[in-house]
Each structure stands twice: as C-alpha cells, then as structure tokens.
Amino acid sequence: MNESEAQVAALAAYFARHSAVPLAAQRPALLFRPPAGLDAVAELRPGPCVQSHKPTAEALQQSGWQVLDAPRETCRLAIVFATKHKEEILHHLALAAEALEEGGSLILVAANTLGAPSLERRLGELTGRTETFSKHKCRVVRAFKADAQLNPALLADWKRGGELRRLPATGCYSCPGLFSWKSLDLGSRLLAARLPADLSGCGADLGAGYGYLAREALQCAPGIRELHLVEAEGKALAAAQLNLADVAGTRRLHYHWADVTAGLPLVRLDFVLMNPPFHAGRAPLPALGRAFVREALRLLKPGGRLLLVANRQLPYEAEIRSMGGEIGSAEETQGFKIIQATKVRQADAQARLSM
Ligand SMILES: C[S@@+](CC[C@H](N)C(=O)[O-])C[C@H]1O[C@@H](n2cnc3c(N)ncnc32)[C@H](O)[C@@H]1O
Numbered sequence: 001m002n003e004s005e006a007q008v009a010a011l012a013a014y015f016a017r018h019s020a021v022p023l024a025a026q027r028p029a030l031l032f033r034p035p036a037g038l039d040a041v042a043e044l045r046p047g048p049c050v051q052s053h054k055p056t057a058e059a060l061q062q063s064g065w066q067v068l069d070a071p072r073e074t075c076r077l078a079i080v081f082a083t084k085h086k087e088e089i090l091h092h093l094a095l096a097a098e099a100l101e102e103g104g105s106l107i108l109v110a111a112n113t114l115g116a117p118s119l120e121r122r123l124g125e126l127t128g129r130t131e132t133f134s135k136h137k138c139r140v141v142r143a144f145k146a147d148a149q150l151n152p153a154l155l156a157d158w159k160r161g162g163e164l165r166r167l168p169a170t171g172c173y174s175c176p177g178l179f180s181w182k183s184l185d186l187g188s189r190l191l192a193a194r195l196p197a198d199l200s201g202c203g204a205d206l207g208a209g210y211g212y213l214a215r216e217a218l219q220c221a222p223g224i225r226e227l228h229l230v231e232a233e234g235k236a237l238a239a240a241q242l243n244l245a246d247v248a249g250t251r252r253l254h255y256h257w258a259d260v261t262a263g264l265p266l267v268r269l270d271f272v273l274m275n276p277p278f279h280a281g282r283a284p285l286p287a288l289g290r291a292f293v294r295e296a297l298r299l300l301k302p303g304g305r306l307l308l309v310a311n312r313q314l315p316y317e318a319e320i321r322s323m324g325g326e327i328g329s330a331e332e333t334q335g336f337k338i339i340q341a342t343k344v345r346q347a348d349a350q351a352r353l354s355m
Helices: 003-017 054-062 086-099 116-127 152-161 186-193 212-220 234-244 286-299 317-322
Strands: 030-032 048-050 066-068 075-081 100-111 130-135 138-144 165-167 172-174 201-206 224-231 252-257 269-274 300-311 325-333 336-343
Touching: 003 075, 003 100, 003 130, 003 138, 030 086, 054 066, 075 086, 086 100, 086 116, 086 152, 100 116, 116 130, 116 138, 116 152, 172 234, 186 212, 186 300, 186 336, 201 212, 201 286, 212 224, 212 234, 212 269, 224 234, 234 252, 269 286, 286 300, 286 317, 317 325, 317 336
Parallel strands: 030 048, 030 075, 048 066, 075 100, 201 224, 201 269, 224 252, 269 300
Antiparallel strands: 100 138, 130 138, 165 172, 300 336, 325 336
C-alpha cells in the first residue's frame, strides 16, 4: 500500500469504527487534496473537493466529485489529506477551519511517514482539542471547531504560508506543494544555461512547473514565436502565468492543465524542453519520465529538437531512439545529464505504449 492508499484505508477504518461522526448531517463533506479511490470509504458521498492535480482531479470527477480550486461554501465536516509538503497541509487545515461552521468537525488523515505526530500537535494548537485514531501506519485526527478556542493568528499565518507569492531567492512566483518551490532545481538550471539561442518557432515545455525553464527559453531565444506550457499541477500553471507575464512580449503562450502521459492535442512542434518527473508523490516512478520522453518525440516534427535534463542514472536514451530520435549531445555534469536530440524519423505508432 502506498501512502495515499494507506490514508484512504485508514479513513475507511475510522468511519467504520466511529459511526457517530456526523457525516455532514446529510450534507457532503469538503475534502482537501483527496486521492482517487475514495469509493473505498463507503460512508463518503461525492461532494466538493479541492484538488489541483489534473490526473487525480479527473479520476475524482469520474466518480462524481465536484473538483474546485478553493472552497466555495461552508461545511459541517472537512477532511484534509496530508501531502508531502508541510506548509501545504497547514494551508489546507487553515482553509478547512475557515470553511467549517461552528461546532463542525475537521479531520486530518496523515501517514506517519508524512509527519502525522507533528501534524496532530499542530492541529491541536489551531483548534484546542483533538481525538486520534491510528491504523495502517496513519493517524486520523479529529478536531472540533469552536470559535472561542480557535487560534486566529495561527490560522492567518498558515493560510498565508500556502499562498502564491514571489520569492526573492528565485525571483519567481511559487507556493508550497510545487516542485522545487523555494529554490530553483539544479537540473533545470543546468539545462537553462545550455538552451540554444537559435531555438525558434513553436515549442512546448512538458511538466512546466512554475515556468522557470519556459521563462529562460523566452529570454534567451527571441525566435520563439509560440510556446505551450503543459503541467498537471494547476497551482504551478497559475504561478507560471505570473512568471511569464513580463517576458512574453508578442509571443503566444498557451497554458494546458493536462496530463502529458494522456496524450496532448499538439502536433509538429519545432522543439520540446523538459525536466521530466519521475516520482508519484514520494514514490519513484521512472515509467513516468519515459512516458514524457515518448510523448515529446511524438509531438516533434521531423527535424524538431528535444532538450532534456535528467538525473544521470535515468535511462531515457533507448526511449529517444525507439521514438525516432537521434542524440546529438549528452553532457554529464553534477549528477545530471543534459541531452539534445533531434527527431529524424516518425516512430512506429506501436512504440507509443502507455505507461
Ligand atoms: C521535475 S519537475 C520540472 C518543473 C519545471 N519544468 C522546472 O524545470 O522547474 C516536473 C514537473 O512535471 C509535473 N508533472 C508530473 N506529472 C505530470 C503529468 N503526468 N503531466 C504533466 N505534468 C506533470 C510536475 O508537477 C512538475 O512540475
């Protein structure tokens, strides 16, 4: 069981044991960052949830959940699922506490590996009183909203801590929960420093994050006339729009909240840039990076260029060749490799296997 599955199983066990928890007194609960697979929690009826990760959001919508980017209404029960970013969890706890009506319940579900004991303590600091249930190496912590006991300074602090803002250290807008949110990734910096000034035409940044690589490309290559930023995390895309506002000029920018591995409606690109992901949550998932590489080659026109940075040990070369790419240069430095490849032929359609 991975952390998400364990959290869902722990919540199901909690409801099975605590049938008296007012399951929203017939109103649906408000969920923050729920994983897909909530059908396992029989007591939960689909309702509103805050989820900005596209593949998860789509899976939830297919099960009848209403995906929001922020709470719209008050609720009697709010459930926050822990993620790997502490500031993001605290931000969601603050939003949940704010959305709750007086006397409502706030439930935090956190795997021990995501810091459950310390999160339980923090939630107690915010609300004054908590109850805990442990199962599947997770804690399910229930707090009660009583305005008289709520710590307003902490609530304001946690809320602010998760918001999008410009960080002096990077010069970029970002927020907790995004890849490398408060320091520029070394791999991306190495690729940025090697971006050719003659990149031109229409291209894409796959897994664009908060837009750092795209920004660097637009700044160094005036011949870029159009750029597609594709990113699964909606908050990253919102940050990218702010980060590119002053470098776009007359170039056309397109923002796609999309899963790269699901296939993109783009064709005949002149270039693709990327620092492909190879994790799902905290678990390594090298197949994800390979799927990115296949999609990048598929989108390029013959003669189109791929510029990619990856950890040195990740084996993308075979993927590039199998999709009709020819590697022009592969430089290794500081634990990374920067690959420049050209698409020389159309790949066999069969080669584009799903993950
Ligand atoms: C290694 S980061 C690179 C971010 C950015 N390009 C940079 O260089 O700073 C990979 C990005 O891919 C995004 N990502 C992960 N899975 C994705 C998917 N299936 N589709 C689209 N983007 C995805 C992540 O949210 C993350 O922002």
